[in-house]
Amino acid sequence: MIKYLSKVLYVLSGRKSKLLLILLMFVGTSVLEALGIGLIGPFITIASKPESIHTIGVLDWVYRQLGLQSSSHFIPVLGLVIIFIFCFKSISYFLARTYIYKFTFDQKRQQMSRLLHAYLAVPYTFHLSRNTASLIKNIILETNSFTLSCMQPLLEGAANLVVICVLLLLLIKTSPLLMVMILGILLPTFILFYRLGNKFKRWGKIASESQKEIIRAINHGLGGVKETRVIGCESYFEKEMDKHTEKYERAATLFNSSQLLPRVLIETSLIGFVVLFISLSQVMGGQSMEDLTSVMGVFAIASMRLIPASSQLIQGIGRIRNGSHTLDMLYLDLKEIEKEKVGSLGGGYGEIESKAMSFRDRVELSNITYRYPGNSEAALQDVSLEIRKGESIAFIGKSGAGKTTLVDVVLGLLTPESGDIRVDDLSIYNSLRAWQNLIGYIPQSIFLTDDTIERNIAFGVNDDKINYERLDRAIKAAQLGELVAELPKGIKTEVGERGVRLSGGQRQRIGIARALYHEREILVLDEATAALDNETERLVSEAITSLAGTKTLIIIAHRLTTVEKCDRVYVMERGRVVKVGSYGEVVLER
Numbered sequence: 001m002i003k004y005l006s007k008v009l010y011v012l013s014g015r016k017s018k019l020l021l022i023l024l025m026f027v028g029t030s031v032l033e034a035l036g037i038g039l040i041g042p043f044i045t046i047a048s049k050p051e052s053i054h055t056i057g058v059l060d061w062v063y064r065q066l067g068l069q070s071s072s073h074f075i076p077v078l079g080l081v082i083i084f085i086f087c088f089k090s091i092s093y094f095l096a097r098t099y100i101y102k103f104t105f106d107q108k109r110q111q112m113s114r115l116l117h118a119y120l121a122v123p124y125t126f127h128l129s130r131n132t133a134s135l136i137k138n139i140i141l142e143t144n145s146f147t148l149s150c151m152q153p154l155l156e157g158a159a160n161l162v163v164i165c166v167l168l169l170l171l172i173k174t175s176p177l178l179m180v181m182i183l184g185i186l187l188p189t190f191i192l193f194y195r196l197g198n199k200f201k202r203w204g205k206i207a208s209e210s211q212k213e214i215i216r217a218i219n220h221g222l223g224g225v226k227e228t229r230v231i232g233c234e235s236y237f238e239k240e241m242d243k244h245t246e247k248y249e250r251a252a253t254l255f256n257s258s259q260l261l262p263r264v265l266i267e268t269s270l271i272g273f274v275v276l277f278i279s280l281s282q283v284m285g286g287q288s289m290e291d292l293t294s295v296m297g298v299f300a301i302a303s304m305r306l307i308p309a310s311s312q313l314i315q316g317i318g319r320i321r322n323g324s325h326t327l328d329m330l331y332l333d334l335k336e337i338e339k340e341k342v343g344s345l346g347g348g349y350g351e352i353e354s355k356a357m358s359f360r361d362r363v364e365l366s367n368i369t370y371r372y373p374g375n376s377e378a379a380l381q382d383v384s385l386e387i388r389k390g391e392s393i394a395f396i397g398k399s400g401a402g403k404t405t406l407v408d409v410v411l412g413l414l415t416p417e418s419g420d421i422r423v424d425d426l427s428i429y430n431s432l433r434a435w436q437n438l439i440g441y442i443p444q445s446i447f448l449t450d451d452t453i454e455r456n457i458a459f460g461v462n463d464d465k466i467n468y469e470r471l472d473r474a475i476k477a478a479q480l481g482e483l484v485a486e487l488p489k490g491i492k493t494e495v496g497e498r499g500v501r502l503s504g505g506q507r508q509r510i511g512i513a514r515a516l517y518h519e520r521e522i523l524v525l526d527e528a529t530a531a532l533d534n535e536t537e538r539l540v541s542e543a544i545t546s547l548a549g550t551k552t553l554i555i556i557a558h559r560l561t562t563v564e565k566c567d568r569v570y571v572m573e574r575g576r577v578v579k580v581g582s583y584g585e586v587v588l589e590r
């Protein structure tokens, strides 16, 4: 339990002292409730036999202080006190609940942004081993499940425990035998539920994993809708989703129906026990009507609050066990990510931190070796090269030679096993962010957001911070001027999800404009092979090569036309640079 609580505290975001306040609120309203209910028993007894006030010490004292004429006058006074306590309890209950909702939803918001921040800032290798579906599920569904299956049952459980203890104390005083009987009803249900704990945990795990697979199947089917349609494999994805939805349905049904067990078991046994108790007491000794009224009062207390509080407590234990897989996942993810010392992403919301490293002379890669996690063979081995400011270099080589890996190392996405990258003798690993702020990256397949051309070019910049002069320059340099002029909405044209409303070449040029808009010193280009038609290719290549001299260009070249204009060409093979020279030396002499 202590381990469980320490995990909950770790996953909780923000000020944890609020938890104490909430606990006090819960306990406060529960005590008021128990007090109000506790007074109902004596109220019924006094209503049926007013003289009995004098047998209850506290009530007798209050009666004498009030100076009432007759015992029966005390009945409305006690009634008013009970009504007042219940009104006060109801108002505090409402306010406490509202506060708790605010707290729990605020928690969900904070956890969602903590997770997204962590997933965005975690080393890139984390994403190579994790599926986006599981990250989306954690951010949206598991944070919800944490609130419903950890936070709420824990807080409610504490409050219910207080109510149960107070009411059991009252019961000991009124009828110890009845208390033993009620305990006899509650304990077996409690033990049964406790023993079912592992099943609840398993159902929780199955539900969580099937949700991940459901998102995955939807992602795959809809993400590649073009291929899905053409191949005609729609039913495959439908079946995939159906298979996991069925698993989810089975686990959720089993868990939810088992949650009804405490109420059903306790209620049935309670009725049985009370009937048995009254029958036996009449047969064996014959109790007076007043005694029976008092016993019925206790029964009323039990059925009004003690039984619901107990069944809620038992259900809460079930929910906690069911949600323990969620807690473990959030805990392990946050622990793993935060172990990597995920720092601030800088810049604050909607701004890009622009402080860049100074770059006056050269970038030097020395003895870079990189191995993907779990691979025995290194994808890069002992790569050393030097790029002078304003130069353009290209990497060529067969598929799998290590070109993308080398660029990912240069981009600071992958950290080499050994070796260093130095800018004017300063290692980029001293301030990776400042190094990355020098670089503009144009990947082979450009990621476009479902937004306007303008927002896709000024990617990640708030609308009010967009610099239209720079935007215009970038559009012209990327040969997008004509396209934008022809569109009725110009730069405000929506490009559709992943740019579906644009051609491959247009998407590629938006990617180039994006890199140019941010006016970075070094441009890294993973050249697209087929996206551009000959004419556009010529224009884009011209735009890129016109930057040579002012910008430093690092190109993964798939077309030899691009290589022609480069200062140096590096030929890669099995993770090594095997040849270097000018276009003439490397390409023509091959």
Ligand SMILES: Nc1ncnc2c1ncn2[C@@H]1O[C@H](COP(=O)(O)OP(=O)(O)OP(=O)(O)O)[C@@H](O)[C@H]1O
Residues within 6 Å of the ligand: 128, 372, 373, 375, 379, 397, 398, 399, 400, 401, 402, 403, 404, 405, 406
């Ligand atoms: N995420 C990964 N996990 C494990 N191995 C990987 C991963 N990505 C690439 N590799 C391996 O690293 C080697 C180099 O791959 P890389 O993508 O850098 O080649 P490339 O030259 O860019 O190829 P292409 O021209 O086809 O894009 C390959 O053997 C590849 O299988």
